[in-house]
Amino acid sequence: GQFLYKMWHLVNCALVETPANAISNGRITDNKVLSTTIKNVMQEKNIREKKAIIAISCHRTITRYITMPNMPVNELKEAIKWEAKNHIPVFSDNLLIDGKILKQTEDNKLNIVLAGLDKNTSYDYLNMLQDAGLDPIAIDIYPAALKRLFSSSNVEEPYCIVDIGASLIKLIIINKGTIYADNVVHFGNQSLIEDKTNLGVIDEIRRFLQYFSTQNRGENVKSLILTGGGALHKNVGNFMTGELNIPSIKILDFHNFDVDFEAFDFENKKLHLFSNAIGLAMRGVVI
Incomplete structure (x- = not known):
């Protein structure tokens, strides 16, 4: 995509199924098949951009949302490492730890997201992108x-x-212009609507939303924004x-x-x- 004249323009896109058992x-289990698939689809769609940003499956990423005193950036980076030890329960030297400022509060504090990712997992993905001929510039998180x-x-x-x-299902609560909390809920491969055993999933979502209400003096989430492949089901909104x-x-x-939907031939x-x-x-354009 490109950001021109305060508008986002979709320049090119491609959608391909993840190869079986890759x-x-x-975790990547077949680097060669996955990197070759990406390389082939980019050639087929004439995608020339080499810079790549990825996000890794949420249950492989640990996120925590904290508030810290305002401080210079060079001090903040070191402070984040110390805070991570207090907030990430499985903190170890095998984790890549990073943090990002989400927002500066009215009382001059910083809302920050801490993220931790297993080093081996991150190296696997970075190596795979390089094998596909790409230049990985960042590992991001889905909530952001x-x-x-x-x-x-x-x-x-x-x-x-x-x-x-x-x-x-990835859940992200947005409040006061920033991410308040996120969660991941797992369910079976059957339809969320048609498989009655997935009602337990609804209970987990309800508990997550109730957590927000409890922490905010009874204020409730006002709406659900549905997205992802499951949002294409015509009855999922009513459900x-x-x-x-x-x-x-x-x-x-x-x-x-x-x-230009006609140019890309999809609805x-x-x-x-x-x-x-x-x-x-x-x-890099929008925080």
Whole structure:
């Protein structure tokens, strides 16, 4: 994508199934097949950009949201490492730890997201991208990517982004212009709606939303923004609204996005499949 004249323009895109047995539980199990698949689809779609930003499966990434005193950037980097030891329960030397300022509060403090990722996992992904002929410039986190995308949606806060994938749901609560909390809920490969055993998933989502309410003097999440492949199911919005008693919406029209759907030969609603990728592409322009 490109950001020109205060508008995002989709320049090129590609969607390909992950090769069978190439990734298991968030770890790359077949580097050659995966890197070759990426290389081939980029050639087929004539994608020339080499810089790459990725996000790794959420259950492989640990995130914590904290508030710290305002301080110079050079001091903050060292302070984040010390804070991580207090907030990440499985802290070890085998974790890559990083932090990012999300927002400066009215009382001059810093809202920060801490992220921890297993070093071996990160090296596997970086090596795979290099084998595909790409130049990896960052490993991001899904909550930040989705927040970037939907920050221009003008939905009343607090709201919860519900990214419905094939076997897990990513939940991100946005409040006061920043990420308040995130969670991952796993479910079976059957349809979230049709498989009645997935009602336990709804209970987990309800508990996550209740956590926000409890921590904020009874304030409730006002709406659910549905995205991901699961959002393409025509009845998923009514199902979520009925079970959680919170309005569910699917946002496809962004005032600062320009997409020529005819040129890319896919329907408007298929943007849900690219929501994470678009949010990653916005990194560096939108916090």
